[in-house]
Amino acid sequence: MSEVASEELQDCWKKEQDELAMRVNTSYNEDIAVNRISLVGGLDISFVKGTDDACITLVVLTLPDLKVVYEDSQLIKMVALYIPGYLAFREADFFHQALQRLRVKHKEFFPQVMLVDGNGVLHFKRCGSASHLGVICDIPTIGVAKNLYQMPEEGIVRNDEHKQKVSQLNNKGDQFELKTNNQDVLGMAVLSNNQATNPVYVSVGHKCNLETAVEIVLKCSVARVPEPIRQVPP
């Protein structure tokens, strides 16, 4: 079983998250203008049944043809407890290492942008795991979550109004904004596939703006979950 994160450790995490949050960049970055991107990376973690053993996978795909050109899988032992809001602290180091290996081994495949399984600024500190990773590695990232991370105190909730909007998404590319009570747009619910009934929740991770993020996610989507973060068969 995972170790319990002590309150001391959580305080540490909070401080680090505050510092990282100040460094998140959500502006337009010409380097990742959609038509210039040729390599997109993806990061995901899959657990072995009921254990704390997990496989961290980093893949790099070409755009627009979505072919896998690089894959790095590493079996690891997860020791940190999962606490909603602090997802990045479980996995960021492993992802960081995977990116370092890529930089050393195959620099030519280093992606212009990474898709991360989780949220970017759609987060109560505006620093979800995608942003966290983007800042530590100093690379553009996009957060893609399969479920809405609710923030009741800011009005981001899966209520009837939300469900109503979701039911009106019919075609690939249909989307609606995820707005706080202060009218801050933190992310976009995007239908990534014509067959899907549920959207994915896209938010800026780092060094990118929301429009670009959504466009890239759509270009990478065949199934509901964008190709770079889908499970790659062993």
Next chain:
DNA sequence: GCGACAG
């Protein structure tokens, strides 16, 4: 105390 909470 309870519930709700990306993966």
Next chain:
DNA sequence: ATCTTGTCGC
């Protein structure tokens, strides 16, 4: 994250 059936489709 994981457990789960059959069904449809690239």
